[in-house]
Amino acid sequence: MRLLPLALAACLSPSLAAAQCGGGFQQFVSQLKDEAVQAGYDTSTVNAFFAGTRQDERVLRADRAQGVFQKPFIEFSRRLISQDRLRRGLQMSQAHDSTFQRIERTYGINRGVLLAFWAFETDYGGYQGDFNTRDALVTLAHDCRRPELFRPQVFAALELYQKGDFDPKRTTGAWAGEIGMVQMLPSDILEHGVDADGDGKVSLKTSPADALMSGARMLSHLGWQPNQPWxxxxxxxxxxxxxxxxxxxxxxxxxxxxxxxxxxxxxxxxxxxxxxxxxxxxxxxxxxxxxxxxxxxxxxxxxxxxxxxxxxxxxxxEGSAIYHAGQPDEGLNDAQMKQLQEKLQARGHDVGAVDGILGARTRAAVQKEQQRLGLPADAWPTADLLQRL
Known part of the structure; x- marks a missing residue:
């Protein structure tokens, strides 16, 4: 998730960043509308944008069911990378060669990087999500788990609507509010959207050229160093x-x-x-x-x-060989990972939430305990480590 573009953030009242979440959903929508008007949006535009907004329970279920990220790298990568997906990626590279050449000249980003995102996010545009984007963003802004990430995106979507580039009733995408072939949030579209095909619109859902150039521009803005490896x-x-x-x-x-x-x-x-x-x-x-x-x-x-x-x-x-999988020690299941995180917390380590996911903080804590116990400090938790703790 990215921050709200500076140009848009400047026009919003200070209360938006610290606004409340939760409470009655329709009351929450009314608060959003009031704040939008206070920020300078026309009342009729605000009313039209929020008309019919509803809470989407599917979005909340999806937000809490991201178990795929608990899979270890070898299993996860084999699930996402198939011969068919690789073959189609090479076909897409050839079919959109002129766009990729333009990206490489302008931003110095290899085509493989954008092709991989295109493949994983929407299967090369084949499935872009069927969640109503406005409702998804308002639902997640109302939910108190990560409102600071999603609330700004509601107003970014409103800005897109005011510009004529967003239909609150018909624009659909991923459950977390991303839109288009490479799944960009409304604020990203505002700041980095590119009309690469020259038709006068930034069409991330239907134009591969627009989607790929916009994604490349965003990566460049985020700090991608031209013509360097990753x-x-x-x-x-x-x-x-x-x-x-x-x-x-x-x-x-x-x-x-x-x-x-x-x-x-x-x-x-x-x-x-x-x-x-x-x-x-x-x-x-x-x-x-x-x-x-x-x-x-x-x-x-x-x-x-x-x-x-x-x-x-x-x-x-880009032509690299399949990685050497080796014979890694068996990892921990969900219950064991949570038990490990609890034990690490008890020893004073900050692992974040006890969620069963081997994130950066859990890896760092594992590595410190491995060093303390005289084990190979490779940050990979095993049943042996769990038992020793």
Whole structure:
């Protein structure tokens, strides 16, 4: 999720950022309408935008049922990356070659990166979601789990409506309010939307050129470094100090090379580039060096497993070999992961919510406990670690 564009944020009253969530839904909608009028929107425009707004229980169920992100990397990546999806990606690359060439010239972003997002978000535009976008955003803004993320998007959608680029009754998309082939939030469309096909409209649902150029512009804004790598599979030596692994630790490529890390295919990147060593399923599983552009992926999605899979699939679409899966130790099931998080909390570690998801804070806590216990500090939790704790 991204922040509201500065131009739009400036026109909203300070109360919008700290407004209340919860309470009666229709009363909440009335408050949104009042605040929109106070922010300078015409009353008739506001009334038309919010007319018929309803709470969508399907959205709330979807928000609380994201169990797929609990899957380990190997299982998750094999589920998302099929030969058919790879084949169609290569076909899309050829069919939209001129657009990808334009992206590469303008932003220095490889086509594999956009193709991977296009594939994972909507299966190359084949399924873009059937949730009413306005209702989804208002529902999530009303819900008190993450209102600070979704409330600004309601007003971004209102801004799009005022510009004639959003139909509150007919615009549909994902349950979390993303729209179009690469699933962009209303604020992203306002700030980064591109009319790449020259028809006078930014049509992210029907125009691949508009969707891909808009996605590229957003990635560039988020910090993508032109013509630089993002992820590379590597082989690590048996005696490597694994406590240096993880997204929060970086060494130069030259330092990793001196420690015995080698590229599994081709050569390592520029020796001066900083890189993190990623061991998504421990030292017995796949290993990757993640370069600065990899960090930009987290601005698109916060799930480590999703981000790593998207970055890896981009490599595959660019011709890289299938990763070496190795023989990683078996991970923990949902109940065991929650038990582990509780034990880590009891030892003073901040793991965030006890949700059964192996997120960045849980990985960091696992790594510290592995070091304390004299285990390989690869941040991959196992039944043995759970028992020792």
């Amino acid at each position: 992820l590379q599979e590597v082989t690590i030596p048996a005696d490597l100090d694994l406590s240096d692994s993880g997204t929060g630790r970086k060494r130069s490529v030259a330092e990793w090379r001196a420690l015995g890390v080698t590229a599994r295919q081709g050569a390592l990147a520029d020796p001066d580039l900083p890189a993190s060593l990623l061991l998504p399923q421990g030292h017995k599983g796949p290993a990757f060096l993640a370069y600065p552009n990899f960090d930009v992926y987290f601005e698109w999605n916060q799930s480590f497993t999703y981000v790593l899979t998207a970055a890896y699939f981009a490599n595959r679409l």
